[in-house]
Amino acid sequence: MKRFFFSIIICTTLLWNETSHAVGELGENNGFNNNPHNLSSRSGNTKKAVTETQICIFCHIPHGAVANAPLWGRPDPTGSFDIRAGLGISDPGIVNTTLYSTAADYPNGASKLCLSCHDGVTAMGILANGDELDMSGGNALQIDLAISHPISFVYNSNVKTHLGSSYLWPTTAYLDNNSRVQCTICHQPHQDTKSGTYSLPFWRGAGTNDVTEYNAICTACHTATPSIVNEHNF
Amino acid sequence: MRLLIGLVITLAFTTGCTLISAPEVQWVDSTTQLQWPAPPDKARIIFLRDFKGPGDFEKTSSSQKFLTWLTGERDKKLPFIAPYGIAADGLGRIWVADMGIRGVHQVDLAKGKVSYIFSAGNTPLTTPAGVAVDVDRQRLYVSDTTLAKVFLFDLEGRFLKEWDAPDNFGRPAGLAVDKFGQLYVVDAIKNRLSVFSPDGELLRTITSAILPELTFSTPSNVAVNAQGQIFVVDSMNFRVEFFSARGESLGTIGSIGDGPGYFARPRGIAIDGDGHIYVADATFDNVQVFDNNGKLLLHFGQPGKKQPGEFSLPAGMTIDQHNRLYVVDSFNQRLQVFEYLP
Numbered sequence: 001m002k003r004f005f006f007s008i009i010i011c012t013t014l015l016w017n018e019t020s021h022a023v024g025e026l027g028e029n030n031g032f033n034n035n036p037h038n039l040s041s042r043s044g045n046t047k048k049a050v051t052e053t054q055i056c057i058f059c060h061i062p063h064g065a066v067a068n069a070p071l072w073g074r075p076d077p078t079g080s081f082d083i084r085a086g087l088g089i090s091d092p093g094i095v096n097t098t099l100y101s102t103a104a105d106y107p108n109g110a111s112k113l114c115l116s117c118h119d120g121v122t123a124m125g126i127l128a129n130g131d132e133l134d135m136s137g138g139n140a141l142q143i144d145l146a147i148s149h150p151i152s153f154v155y156n157s158n159v160k161t162h163l164g165s166s167y168l169w170p171t172t173a174y175l176d177n178n179s180r181v182q183c184t185i186c187h188q189p190h191q192d193t194k195s196g197t198y199s200l201p202f203w204r205g206a207g208t209n210d211v212t213e214y215n216a217i218c219t220a221c222h223t224a225t226p227s228i229v230n231e232h233n234f
Numbered sequence: 235m236r237l238l239i240g241l242v243i244t245l246a247f248t249t250g251c252t253l254i255s256a257p258e259v260q261w262v263d264s265t266t267q268l269q270w271p272a273p274p275d276k277a278r279i280i281f282l283r284d285f286k287g288p289g290d291f292e293k294t295s296s297s298q299k300f301l302t303w304l305t306g307e308r309d310k311k312l313p314f315i316a317p318y319g320i321a322a323d324g325l326g327r328i329w330v331a332d333m334g335i336r337g338v339h340q341v342d343l344a345k346g347k348v349s350y351i352f353s354a355g356n357t358p359l360t361t362p363a364g365v366a367v368d369v370d371r372q373r374l375y376v377s378d379t380t381l382a383k384v385f386l387f388d389l390e391g392r393f394l395k396e397w398d399a400p401d402n403f404g405r406p407a408g409l410a411v412d413k414f415g416q417l418y419v420v421d422a423i424k425n426r427l428s429v430f431s432p433d434g435e436l437l438r439t440i441t442s443a444i445l446p447e448l449t450f451s452t453p454s455n456v457a458v459n460a461q462g463q464i465f466v467v468d469s470m471n472f473r474v475e476f477f478s479a480r481g482e483s484l485g486t487i488g489s490i491g492d493g494p495g496y497f498a499r500p501r502g503i504a505i506d507g508d509g510h511i512y513v514a515d516a517t518f519d520n521v522q523v524f525d526n527n528g529k530l531l532l533h534f535g536q537p538g539k540k541q542p543g544e545f546s547l548p549a550g551m552t553i554d555q556h557n558r559l560y561v562v563d564s565f566n567q568r569l570q571v572f573e574y575l576p
Binding site for chain 1: 271333379408446447448449452469470471491492493498530533547549
């Protein structure tokens with residue numbers, strides 16, 4: 001009876017795991033998948049490593065094991081470099097530091113991770129094309145949010161007031177832990193959603209109807225479906 | 235009316251005017267004194283200054299102001315939008331490839347002028363990434379990652395020639411020129427380094443000789459030292475691999491990790507007059523300096539918005555014959571210039 005009970009639990013767990021994996025998830029099948037962000041040797045894509053089987057390390061940099069003291073100057077603290085964008089960005093211990101404050105550098109958070117590869121050389125598709133965002137979060141909002149889809153700014157009440165009534169305040173689930181708009185407001189980098197007739201790449205909340213799901217993301221912030229699409233302005 | 239007054243003044247001006255000597259390049263921002271390692275250790279790297287855009291390049295002389303007043307027009311000048319590659323002749327001429335303006339900023343600090351290259355013949359540049367200058371031959375090379383070509387210009391920005399590999403480039407990125415005028419082209423998709431003679435003949439193709447991969451993984455940039463040794467930033471193998479002038483692999487520097495001496499997103503590379511190797515990292519927002527044996531000597535810089543020595547996704551780098559290190563601070567949309575003190 002006990003054995004039967006355990007079997008049920010194990011089967012349920014396995015089934016649950018199976019069904020919770022949407023198509024194209026980065027970690028599925030022990031990493032054997034065609035997710036374009038799968039750069040390991042297990043990827044089915046042409047752009048991949050020859051022998052490296054770990055799939056996470058290409059974005060989430062592991063800690064260096066051996067302390068390496070610089071030879072010039074006196075012994076330096078040989079701790080780790082600050083890669084707050086690279087590891088556990090939802091960890092309050094990391095994000096609630098002054099380095100991740102409203103005065104943080106730009107881009108910040110998860111977006112920095114995206115842009116460190118999508119620079120037109122290592123990976124294509126996203127280019128900087130606009131003025132720097134003022135992230136003071138205060139009244140001096142100097143950026144032109146009207147251009148298109150800025151990132152790394154705190155979407156607070158000042159921003160909302162500035163934008164006016166044609167913009168909505170998205171649910172906090174769309175923002176990062178510091179209430180910032182990041183690339184992840186539209187994109188889920190672990191989930192390869194573009195396949196067959198589904199046209200949206202790495203789309204947050206993707207299911208089976210790309211038109212509906214596209215509008216669902218748009219209307220989280222916009223009161224009307226915008227006329228300009230596919231614009232990245234950083 | 236303006237024109238008439240202008241004409242009269244110009245006549246008066248030209249008759250009594252003597253030739254003014256070319257102004258010196260302002261290399262040092264005397265308001266900022268920064269050194270690495272920190273005092274009291276001997277300074278190895280000092281901050282010289284930064285350049286945020288046309289306002290820092292241009293010298294508006296009184297005659298230029300007069301001309302502007304006369305014509306009522308100013309040339310359209312562009313800020314850095316998404317700069318990546320950089321080349322410099324050491325005399326004040328700097329070239330910066332910028333995918334944001336889809337062109338190359340041509341800066342002449344001595345003359346206080348800036349102009350732009352937007353096309354190679356009839357082909358508009360799309361995503362210019364790498365630049366390299368061959369001062370001896372008066373040549374400028376520009377790679378375009380989407381057009382998958384390398385373009386050759388003279389130092390006035392006039393298009394001369396289009397370069398390609400015999401089996402075509404995949405995504406040409408970082409460029410370097412050695413003292414013999416040989417051109418080195420990193421191909422980020424075909425995972426190789428192509429070496430061309432100054433005439434455009436493919437001399438050799440190099441890839442990684444490190445087991446078990448035996449290939450580069452998305453290499454991005456390249457530099458060549460005085461002995462002709464070649465250093466390739468092998469970005470997705472998270473290391474720098476270096477080669478003899480003949481292309482034999484001699485070893486690697488760094489590996490994946492988040493501590494000093496490791497790499498996360500290695501990008502730009504440059505070599506100073508003593509053969510030290512500088513590697514910019516877009517995740518750490520710093521520059522690490524290594525000796526020829528791959529030993530870490532120093533790291534400097536940190537994430538930040540605008541202060542000297544702070545970077546936001548640093549990209550291309552170069553060092554001129556005066557040991558001045560130019561770093562493209564891409565998302566801070568500026569250049570920072572440092573100096574190595576031997």
